[in-house]
Amino acid sequence: MSSGLVAETTADSLVPNGEPILRAARVGRAFRGLQALADYELDLRQGEILGVIGPNGAGKSTLFNVITGFLRPTSGRITFHGREIVGLPPDKIAALGIARTFQNIRLFAGMSVxxxxxxxxxxRGGAGFWETIISAPSFLRKERAMEERAMDHLAALGLADLHGAAATSLPYGFQRKLEIARxxxxxxxxxxxxxxxxxxxAQETADLTQLIRDLHARFGLTVVVVEHDMSLIMRLCQRIQVLNYGRVIASGTPAEIRADPRVIEAYLGTDETVNDGLQTQDAGRQVPGESL
Amino acid sequence: MNFGQFGQQFVNGLSLGSIYALVAIGLAMIFGILRLINFAHGEVLMLGAFATYFYARSGLPFLVVAVLAVLTTVVIGLVMERVAYRPTRGAPDVALLLTSLGVSIALQNAAVLAFSAQPRKFPTPRLIEQQVDLGAGVQISGTNLVTVGVALALMAGLTLFVTRTQLGVSMRATAENVTAAQLMGINITTVIVAAFVIGSVMAGVAGILWGARVGRIEPLMGFIPVLKAFVATVIGGFGSIPGAVLGAYILGFGEIFLVAWLPDALTSYRDAFVFTALILVLLVRPQGILGSTEPEKI
Incomplete structure (x- = not known):
């Protein structure tokens, strides 16, 4: 699929209509009394790009940790292609086809790109344990194929020329791209x-938005993106969920979210919450309607 | 010291360092992934030497005996991982350390019960016991030559393995960051099992080489090599495999040349010098020579 075609379609015109593949039902996660995620519901449809926004501490990272099996939810069910994944170890969930990047970059520091x-x-696709140990003839061929595939993924992110560099020597933006390639x-x-x-x-964010759109089309991905940058969210996502205090407070298209009073309240706070001092910490916060 | 003596001591130090390196690689590899200091690694070495002793009675060629002995140590390493370390995975570091000391003591005493504490003559093949004349007055023992050759070959193989193969890359990734590795679909258990297989191969080979070097074997023989290897890994930077190898050679050369240069009255203090060196390293550069000081990001 050409990237030009995808670039021309605006986010709002793409109504997600694929099959639900990742479902969460009444998922909750508590940390000693703090409810980081509560009654979370998700019907992620094949091929859609879903944005999840919310103030800091709203439960967005907890959501990813729970889906990927890094944290076990304290309640609720999560199914992927109809299969229950709660309780599976992270590597099994990754093998089923759910991958993530990290808010704080977690590359393998001592290794090359x-x-x-x-x-x-x-x-997967590589030589097995004993095959490797005894260096079976099939082993070299498989290893070479794996290396070529790795180079393809680097090329998709524009990192092919840097393949020999130490991962942590890359500029910040490239490290983020390497996380996506990985x-x-x-x-x-x-x-x-x-x-x-x-x-x-702003320019890097605009480039990244386009890049994610291209990857989405090229690899046939379904994407969930957590982001504070509203320009990226509004341009990229067909559907947005807004989290606050671990709960979904609003859900809809970018246009609906921009107009939703509950969202504006969650971001700016009513007089009451401002007085609580709970909502005033995040100086760099953007209101959804502000940037577009 | 003339040139001939220097050459001899140099090869001797290289040989001792090679054995320490083989043991230290296993320690560093397992520590890198599990944060476990596996003191029972010395008992794997000891059992490799005893396996060689018993298999050699069958009259099979020594090379076949050695391969069978190394396979035996691999089985021992796998059983150790399954029985002692898998159930304690994720436990606090102190619990892991105590577990490994427990396994070590249990295996030592099981060996005393099974084989008796009586030292036995190691069946070194006559072929490699001969002296080899390198010319210029340098005479070295065949054992040293074989030790250095075998160790370098194994280390070259390991380097190829961790840089060129999928499993090797997965192992390095896991040592770098277990969480990220798991979230990238790496099965940690496979990686740990692989580390124990490789560590046990190295320790088994080291047991055979140590037996050939010392000439006799006994159930407590694993303690000193594993302690020295531990010092080597600390000097080199714990968890770093190249660091462990570097530390092992520094230690090997240091010990041999200390003995060669010190007056006879002081040579029995060689271990004291080794541990003094350890204390100095810990004071001056606690992260070791190749260890990183990068704080963990949260």
């Missing part, structure tokens, strides 16, 4: 992006 991506290919290397159907534009300027 290429090896970061190779590591994420897991043992997530793609797990060959996911669902990609969870945790604040991919954090620390980027």
């Amino acid at each position: 290429l090896d970061n991506v190779r590591a994420a290919q897991g043992m 997530a793609l290397a797990t060959e996911p159907t669902v990609l969870l992006l945790d604040e991919p534009a954090a620390g980027m300027n």
Whole structure:
């Protein structure tokens, strides 16, 4: 599929109509009395790009941690293609096709750009344990194929020329892209992006928005993106969920979200919450309607 | 010291360092992934030497005996992982440390019961016991030559494995960041099992080489090599495999040349010098020579 075609379609015109593949029902996660996520509901449809927004501490990262099996929900069910995934170890969930990036970059620090991506290919498609140990003839062929595939994923993010560099020597924006390349290397159907534009300027964010759109089309991905940057969310997402205090307070198209008084209240606070002092900490916060 | 003596001591230090390196690699590898200091690694070495001793009675060629002995240590390593370390995975570091000390003591005493504490003569093949004349007055023992050759070959193999293979790359990724590795679909158990297999191969080979070097074997023989290897990994930077190898060679050369240069009256203090070196390293550079000081980001 050409990227030009995708670029021309505006987010609002794409109504998600695929099959629901990732479902969450009444999912909750409590940390010693603090309800980080409560009664969370999700019907993620095949091929859609869903945005999840909300003030800091609203439960967005907890949501990703619960979906990927890094945290176990304290209540509720999560199914992926109809299969219950609560309680599966993170590597099994990743192998089923759910990949993520991290808000705070977590590359494999001591390794090269290429090896970061190779590591994420897991043992799938590569030589097996005993095959590797005894260096069976099939082993070299498989390893070469894996390396080529890793290079393809680097090329998709424009990082192919940097494959030999140490991962942590890359500029910040490139490290973020490498995280996406690494997530793609797990060959996911669902990609969870945790604040991919954090620390980027307006131009870099615009480029990243286009890049995510291209990857979405090229790899046939379903994407969930958590982001504070409203320009990225509003341009990219067909549907948005707004979280506050662990609960979904609003859900709809970008146009609906922009006009929703509950969202504006969650971001700016009513007089009451401002007086609580709970909502005034986040100086860089953008109101959804503000940037577009 | 003339050139001939220097050459001899150099090869001797290289050989001792090679054995320490083989043991230290296993320690560093398992620590890197599990944060476990596996003191029972020395008992894997000891059991490798005893397996060689018993298999050699069958009259099979020594190379076949050695391969069978190494396979035996692999099985021992796998059982150890399954029985002792898998159930304690994720436990606090102190619990892991105590578990490994417990496994070590249990295996030592099981060996005393099974084989008796009596030292036995190690069946070193006559072929490699001979002296080799390298010319210029340098005479070295065949054992040292074989030790250095075998160790370098194994380390070259390991380097290829961790840089070129999918499993090797997965192992390095897991050592870097277990959480991220798991979330990228890496099965941690496979990686840990692989680390124990590789560590046990190295320790088994080290047991055979140590037996050939010392000439006799006994159930407590694993303690000193594993302690020295531990010092080597600390000097080099704990968890770093190249660091462990570097530390092992520094230790090997240091010990041999200390003994060669010190007056006879002081040579029995060689271990005291080793541990003094350890204390100095910990004071001056606690992260080790190749260890990183990068704080963990949260």
